[in-house]
Amino acid sequence: MSFTQSRQESGVVVFRVDGQLVVGNRLELKDLIQGALTAGDRKFLLDFSHTGYIDSSGLGALVTIARQVRERGGEMRLAGLNDDLRSLFELTKLDTLFSIADSAAQALAGF
Amino acid sequence: MSFTQSRQESGVVVFRVDGQLVVGNRLELKDLIQGALTAGDRKFLLDFSHTGYIDSSGLGALVTIARQVRERGGEMRLAGLNDDLRSLFELTKLDTLFSIADSAAQALAGF
Amino acid sequence: MTSPLRFCVRRSAAGAGTAVTIVTLSIPSDIACIEEAVALVIRHCLAGDESRERLRFRLQVALSEALANAIVRGNREDRTKQVNVRAELAPEQIRLHVTDEGAGFDPRRVPEPLGPDRILGGDGRGLFLIRRLVDAVEFNDQGNSICMILLRR
Amino acid sequence: MTSPLRFCVRRSAAGAGTAVTIVTLSIPSDIACIEEAVALVIRHCLAGDESRERLRFRLQVALSEALANAIVRGNREDRTKQVNVRAELAPEQIRLHVTDEGAGFDPRRVPEPLGPDRILGGDGRGLFLIRRLVDAVEFNDQGNSICMILLRR
Ligand SMILES: Nc1ncnc2c1ncn2[C@@H]1O[C@H](COP(=O)(O)OP(=O)(O)O)[C@@H](O)[C@H]1O
Numbered sequence A, B: 001m002s003f004t005q006s007r008q009e010s011g012v013v014v015f016r017v018d019g020q021l022v023v024g025n026r027l028e029l030k031d032l033i034q035g036a037l038t039a040g041d042r043k044f045l046l047d048f049s050h051t052g053y054i055d056s057s058g059l060g061a062l063v064t065i066a067r068q069v070r071e072r073g074g075e076m077r078l079a080g081l082n083d084d085l086r087s088l089f090e091l092t093k094l095d096t097l098f099s100i101a102d103s104a105a106q107a108l109a110g111f
Numbered sequence C, D: 001m002t003s004p005l006r007f008c009v010r011r012s013a014a015g016a017g018t019a020v021t022i023v024t025l026s027i028p029s030d031i032a033c034i035e036e037a038v039a040l041v042i043r044h045c046l047a048g049d050e051s052r053e054r055l056r057f058r059l060q061v062a063l064s065e066a067l068a069n070a071i072v073r074g075n076r077e078d079r080t081k082q083v084n085v086r087a088e089l090a091p092e093q094i095r096l097h098v099t100d101e102g103a104g105f106d107p108r109r110v111p112e113p114l115g116p117d118r119i120l121g122g123d124g125r126g127l128f129l130i131r132r133l134v135d136a137v138e139f140n141d142q143g144n145s146i147c148m149i150l151l152r153r
């Protein structure tokens, strides 16, 4: 389980979640994004194309992080969710809260 | 894939087949048992409790080996076949040709 | 040792609605290649079993959420306390029991996490996901033991 | 790192005929244990799927025998010749094609290996096992390509 951070020329900061986003590691992701917010970044893309599982704590962390980003005038998008993971967003109606693209490339195109 | 050879006090030589008995390694088993025959051994037990698969070449090798053992006045028994592998013996009617015990212990008891 | 197998998987929409996956494999005429080739193709044949993959996911949700609740909510991460899992695997269904050493709770008092006030919350979605993804949920009276039933089909 | 999980599997005959497997697992209250515990229980839940395990075995027989024939009988172990496998995976069935670069053969001329003269032979059981364990077998006209069809249920 790890998070790979990279920056696009456009200024979008991409976090790739490798493995799982769950109760055991969601605080790490929160810290990373808070760090980037403090450093002045405002556009974030979370790439889940290498993510096997997200639990309810992970979903909750995304909600909290997105709120913090929005409070600072920023925007956070999600991409690359497989069908099973996307169904978790739909069941919890979080698909109405987030901008979710099929792929990171698609999300970046409109950013 | 390997063959582990051991000898009981009763003189029975036990070959444990780890992995598979297939076209790629059946000659090794033939050689091992021919060697034991040459050395004077006459009672053989093949233990398949650690065997994942036997292909038709492996079945054929067992038929050939059993014939050689019998020609020298010896006896070969089989044990430890899982349900799937046992079904191969039943389909090919080889269960009528071999003495097949559930476990190595049971086969040894009557040897 | 590098694999001498040339391998390719492709998903093709064959006709109306039914997706067929095509796996192709080219191997040299060496019996030493058989075992690896067989294992590779079997893995793909069985991976195509959608209902099984969905069952795997439902199990993942049920177990992950129930274990997290038992550890964090029930036992409050006290490492001297245990969580016990018991899975009863029958041909038609799976029953999963997860039991902690905590005081328990009243599951009827847990609100749905969908309302406009709750949807912005950082927690409270675990039991809801369990209820949506398993076929039946039961608790013991104390509320420290959950039983989740999943039908295999 | 040694695993802190205490684990036990037991098969119990519950009632008439239906065997139920019981898996129990005891873990400390540490969220770091969740991932391993979930994976362990899921593995056992899915292994109990008998029809899938039987399908796995039938695939093993079909592929092993067809590949061995293609390599040994068709291509005569000439390493410069290839064997091509093509698997078409649909929701209800699997079609496996195995094609070699040999001269082919006439499958109708292959005798059953069950007679008193044949049962003591060292070969000739491959096609017979394929025919018994898959749902349908077809050859191309030349006889260097076999197609085996397995229904998933
Ligand atoms: N095993 C448990 N022991 C005690 N309380 C629990 C347990 N499981 C759930 N709860 C209670 O139910 C609430 C809702 O649980 P859940 O839907 O999983 O969301 P979350 O755990 O994220 O709050 C928890 O906040 C907790 O108060």
Ligand SMILES: Nc1ncnc2c1ncn2[C@@H]1O[C@H](COP(=O)(O)OP(=O)(O)O)[C@@H](O)[C@H]1O
Pocket (backbone or CB within 6 Å): B056, B057, D065, D069, D070, D073, D074, D075, D100, D102, D103, D104, D105, D110, D122, D123, D124, D125, D126, D127, D128, D143, D144
């Ligand atoms: N791909 C093939 N190319 C040529 N001949 C084949 C092929 N497959 C099978 N045969 C012929 O059919 C016979 C029976 O095959 P099989 O039942 O698999 O047993 P075995 O290969 O052990 O003889 C072979 O001996 C061979 O003559």
